[in-house]
Amino acid sequence: MDLLRDAVAYVRDDPERFRRAVETHAQLTLYALGWALLIFVPLGVLVSRSARAGPAIVSAVAALRVVPSLAILFLMEPLLGLGFRPALIALTALAGPPILINVDAGLRGVPGAVLENARGLGMTPSQSFFRVQLPLALPAIVAGIRSATVEIVASASLASFVAVRTLGNFVVQGVTTGNEAVLLVGAASITLLALLAELLLGGAERLVTPPQA
Secondary structure, eight states: OOHHHHHHHHHHHHHHHHHHHHHHHHHHHHHHHHHHHHOOOEEEHHHHOOTTTTHHHHHHHHHHGSSSSHHHHHHHHHHHOOOOOHHHHHHHHHHHHHHHHHHHHHTTSSSSSHHHHHHHTTTOOHHHEEEEEHHHHHHHHHHHHHHHHHHHHHGEEEEEHHHHGOOOOOOOOHHHOOHHHHHHHHHHHHHHHHHHHHHHHHHHHHHSOOOOO
C-alpha cells in the first residue's frame, strides 16, 4: 500500500507532467494506428487478390514480426534522428503485419460459393466486395486491428529512448533511479491503456461477428 500511495503522490506532485505523458502516448498510438490502417488495409486487399505473390508477401511481412520494437526504433534514428516522427514511423511499421495478415486471411476466408452466389444475383465485383466479402471478413480484420493497437500501446513506451516523452519515461526513470513508485506510475498507466484498447476493440470485434447458428 505504501508503494501505491507513493505512486499516487508522485502524480499529484506534478499532474501536468503526467497529463502530457498520457496525451503524447495516446497521440502517438492513434497516429500510428491511423497511418497503419491507411497503408496496410488497402495493401492487404491487394495481396488477397494475388494467388501467386500474395502468400509470399504475407510470409515476408509475418517474418518482420520477429524484429524487436526497440530495434525498429533504433533503425529509424540514423535516418530521421530523434523525436516524434521516427517513433511514429517505427510504430506504424510495427502495426503493419497483424493488420495486413488479418485483412488477407479474412478476405481469403470468404467461401468462393458465397461470392459466386453474389455474382449470380447480378452484383458487380465492387458490390460483391463491399456488400458480401468485406462484411464477412470484418471480424478477422478487426481482430488484426485489435492486436496491432495493443502492440502499439505497449511499444509506444519505448519511444522514450528516442526522446519522446511518453509514459515510458516514467518506467525508464524508475528503473534508472531505483524509484519503484515512479516505475509503478509508468507500468500501471501503460497496462491500463492497453487494457482499455483491448476492451474497446474486443467489443467492436464481437459486434461485427455474426452470431453462431
